[in-house]
Amino acid sequence: MILQVNKMYSPDIGGVETVVKEYSEYLKEFEDVIVLCCHKNFSIKTTKEIIEGVKVYRCASFGSFMSMPISIVFFFYLFILSRKANFIHFHEPFPLGTLGSLLIPKSKKIFVTWHSDIIKQKRVKKIFEFFQEKLCLNATKIITTSERLIEFSRLLKKFRSKVLIIPLSINRKKYLEKALDNVYIKNLPKDYVLFLGRFSYYKGIFVLLHAIEMIDEMIPFVIVGNGELSNEIKNRIKKSKKNILLVDRFVTDDEKKYLLKNSKFMVFPSIYPSEAFGILQLESMIYGKPVINTNLPTGVPWVSLHEETGLTVAINNPKQLAKTIIKLYENHDLVDRLGSGSIERVNNLFCSNVTNKQLHSLYFGS
Structure with missing residues (x-):
């Protein structure tokens, strides 16, 4: 046993x-x-x-x-x-x-x-x-x-x-062969940038919110999760004039897959080494979605590699994060190239x- x-x-x-x-x-x-x-x-x-x-x-x-x-x-x-x-x-x-x-x-x-x-x-x-x-x-x-x-x-x-x-x-079959026809997320915009995860101190959610306020373009963001910072995050988003959809709850496994599959790319802005690997990166990459992650001294920037499967930014740097989000969002060829690299890397290693x-x-x- x-x-x-x-x-x-x-x-x-x-x-x-x-x-x-x-x-x-x-x-x-x-x-x-x-x-x-x-x-x-x-x-x-x-x-x-x-x-x-x-x-x-x-x-x-x-x-x-x-x-x-x-x-x-x-x-x-x-x-x-x-x-x-x-x-x-x-x-x-x-x-x-x-x-x-x-x-x-x-x-x-x-x-x-x-x-x-x-x-x-x-x-x-x-x-x-x-x-x-x-x-x-x-x-x-x-x-x-x-x-x-x-x-x-x-x-x-x-x-x-x-x-x-x-x-x-991750098990490829559970993602690529999963029917998601019955999943529905209300008010989900097109071509959104996704943050998904526990609303916890190490996830860098406030760095992301700060970065969003620096972006002049009305890029749609979808922020999904729940946790000890939920009330503060909810209040910050209510006051914002940016295009942010907050899904303030833990989603089901099928909803998570649906959100990843239909996003343009994912942002993974963690700020503490409590984030040691980031399996959510793999879940995004298997769908051919690039990841913007941070240069933590853990496995995070090794899972999704800078300029191969995504882009890596400095920890706790909202200005650099904002510029990187704009760069990736506006460059469709870069999204496609990094997305192809994501699928290849998951297939070979993960x-x-x-x-x-x-x-x-x-x-x-x-």
């Missing part, structure tokens, strides 16, 4: 949750897979369900604090399930999982996928890095998503001999049929 440990799981959405889902749905073909996670909101009950052949234990929770769920029974289930598992796969950062890893017998085969360092919560980081180091010490292998992330992370550099690079990936071979080799040998 394979035990995947993460803070949340589908239908709760996010980049890491997408990865855990992809891993689980692939690995279930070879062994039973259980995902241990927590309820995002307050819940007194631990629920057990089957989602597309994957057994999910969603632990009772006091809700979330600093974007992390708080649960006591999580440790009980981790203790019990880890005794039955042949493989235990932690997804970091997840402080409950990090602490809970102390309950795991050292004889167990432990994998860690290192999605990002703890960035914003600096006091918490000092405490949890001690336990993360212990987890990495006990791990058989540590998986990360790009070489750049190894260079950025102090802990990954320390355990470099254990680190294996497996990029995040399709699940490529990365699944690496995952299979990790678990079961060549």
Whole structure:
């Protein structure tokens, strides 16, 4: 049995949750897979369900604090399930999982996928890095998503001999063969520039809004998501005279695909290294859409390459972002060239049929 440990799981959405889902749905073909996670909101009950052949234990929770769920029974289930598992796969950062890893017998085969360092919560980081180091010490292998992330992370550099690079990936069929005829987004303009994601501190949404105000041309923007900054974002857009459609909610998977497929290109203006890879970039690129991203010291500018699949701008620079949006929006040949490069890069490096071979080799040998 394979035990995947993460803070949340589908239908709760996010980049890491997408990865855990992809891993689980692939690995279930070879062994039973259980995902241990927590309820995002307050819940007194631990629920057990089957989602597309994957057994999910969603632990009772006091809700979330600093974007992390708080649960006591999580440790009980981790203790019990880890005794039955042949493989235990932690997804970091997840402080409950990090602490809970102390309950795991050292004889167990432990994998860690290192999605990002703890960035914003600096006091918490000092405490949890001690336990993360212990987890990495006990791990058989540590998986990360790009070489750049190894260079950025102090802990990954320390355990470099254990680190294996497996990029995040997407299943082409789920995107290109998916019928989206029944999807409808009200008031969606034509040829829009898209921002889609959690309204969180590291996403750079206010940098984008500042950049939009600098653009004289009435370029249509569609901003989609929800999160702790929703009210502030809503107020900013209400006061703006620019052509901005706000979809202030988490969209369904089909709606997300529809929005990506019908956009002109996507803006990915993240400002903190909490954004370690950006799987949404791949989801945009598979449809042949260029990405404007930022030059973070993580895998973000490696996923979508400057002048090959998109354009990369400086972090937290609304003036440069505004100029780049205008440049790309007005140059149809550039959009087409970068879009073709996007499809080629995803097919060569980031399709699940490529990365699944690496995952299979990790678990079961060549």
